[in-house]
Amino acid sequence: MRFVIAAFFLLVLFSYAAAYDPLDPSGNITIKWDIMSWTPDGYVAAVTMNNFQLYRHIMNPGWTLGWTWAKKEVIWSMVGSQTTEQGDCSKFKGSTPHCCKKSPTVVDLLPGVPYNQQFTNCCKGGVVAAWGQDPSAAVSAFQVSVGQAGTSNKTVKLPKNFTLLGPGPGYTCGPAKVVPSTNFLTPDRRRKTQALMTWNVTCTYSQFLAMKNPSCCVSFSSFYNETITPCPSCACGCHNKKNCVQGNSKILSMVGVNTPRKDNSPLLQCTHHMCPIRVHWHVKLNYKDYWRVKISITNFNYRMNYTLWTLVAQHPNLNNVTKVFSFDYKPLVPYESINDTGMFYGMKYYNDLLMEAGPFGNVQSEVLLQKDKDTFTFKQGWAFPRKVYFNGDECMLPPPDTYPFLPNSAHKNVLEIPKLILSLLFLLIAIW
Template sequence: MRTYLITLVGLLFVLFSYAAAYDPLDPNGNITIKWDVMSWTPDGYVAVVTMNNFQMYRHIMSPGWTLGWTWAKKEVIWTMIGAQATEQGDCSKFKGNIPHCCKKTPTVVDMLPGVPYNQQFTNCCKGGVLASWGQDPQSSVSAFQVSVGQAGTTNKTVKLPKNFTLLGPGPGYTCSPAKIVPPTKFFTADLRRKTQALMTWNVTCTYSQFVAQKHPKCCVSLSTFYNETITSCPSCACGCENKHKCIKSDSKLLSMVGVNTPRKDNAPLLQCTQHMCPVRIHWHVKLNYKEYWRVKITLTNFNYRVNYTQWTLVAQHPNLNNVTQVFSFDYKPLVPYQSISKFFEILHQYKS
């Protein structure tokens, strides 16, 4: 019964988040893309593009982020430092100096670690991996430099790119239109002088589990010290579309080269289970006294293509506000439980 309630709450949470485009567990969470025009060139400008992951608990893991947009005019990318376009496109009309990318809709990815020094830029070259601000602020930033041609050479002639898309990896993020904001200000190395960008615009991308996939990414099972019965994850808790593609744990296919390589579309390769979830979270009540209770949480990864090196588990429970001791991992409350209660109150009204 308790597992059913947990599953039901999770389902209602997903539906409510989609309807209101709001995550009560991370109300201010987003990825902000800042585009700073630093200098003008004969036919365009040089800009620094910075991505800040302001989400409290959601990382972008390997194979990393992919950023795309549509040029407003006939812009081309002459050069890039710290990132690269995945396709050059048709640059046949150019003679001599060939642009890095001529596509109307370029797709850009981060460079891998270990690239030559002259191709590196500050906060680049992490394979697109972007930590959450709540867990690792120093690793929550990614940046690259881009030289844009055929773009205009003044604030009035430069047109903002359109239709920004962010994959991280796989779908889930929806990006706002670019918006001109006050130019970013910078301090010089000696902190005695302040400079500023010639022009700045921002794009805000927010995450929706419903956009990412229609089924949950994990399920919850339950056991207790006073009962030998285990309440398993429900059958097909994460959907059974992949049931004919799953692999048994003893299959010889697992020895094939490249079978564990992550895919850019985030397509899973699951171990065959009754629940068919990429991750199972097992909640075992070890002690249950009047003064306190103790729980052991076990996470099991059934996705052969994803290695959760920087995993974060988000759980909501009224007693987690009074946690006294945590073993094996770090614990941090996201919001006061009153906010969660407010969420359920709003959800009840919404359902009514």
């Protein structure tokens, strides 16, 4: 009996830890239901999904939201979204509900739907940006008219068993909880109105639940060593090894080869690491007071374009970023006393779309960092990141003992390079 109890608490603790992200401790997706008006047999509600995660967005093919009704509710109509199935509505005569399933599944509408089917913050194909990247795009919403639901706060029952897929598994949703009613401003912004009833559902993400293997890996190189530290072999598992293709394969010229599959199965370029994404961190240059890093992201999946991609790196010198070229950058400070984590993402309409594998399947930038003279060193792999995340999932790093090492006496020589260049420059001026 004691063993069973201990195992139960261990499982609860492990599940909680798996969903906790130390770099984004308060990140979650909050689903809010606001009952806006009563109908003869139910209510009309505005359902809003807010992505409060700093660097994890919902990408194509978008979110899927599900729940189980507490009673015998039906959905009469929806604006800004739709259910994937209608269910058995044969008992209804005359007007037929939009959905009669006990556990409906709802998806967002695609952009460009007629105006009368649109709702505020709807119709993005289910794509929702990360809060830290673009707060204005970190929301999705729709309107639903619910019947057979009760017509007062006392008779309405909260839905149960919420599920969120975005676009794959990984999210765990808690129970719906009644909260203080939301306040709204009228269109002229001169008067406040209030929802008749509001409840929230909070969903958190766990990479452990989302996938068995990492989805990205990291490789390293430096100017002071010719050795390139590659991604670990089978870093993302080698289960796709039989279905991978070489970069010059004739298969890649076939029509439809880049079309995503319904099950999101990848078509990967054959590599030793078998990862869809590789991040390469190259220590490029050293100056007297600054040092320079080049970051490259390569897509090896022929069926996936990454929209609104994000790259998060943890390194102690990110508290002194001077300039980022070709990427946007934002520091992330989960703890006030530590500022060692930053988010890189693409510039809008320039490189915010990481194309599928091929000649255009990469983006790159350079970062100029000011040295902290008390801690800066090239020794023992200090110049390489401690953690790297792509689209919110932690990437596999090489073992520390394989990092490009600093040759004997190279540290002094490396720091002397700027002085040597200046000396040569003055010599040339003098000769001239």
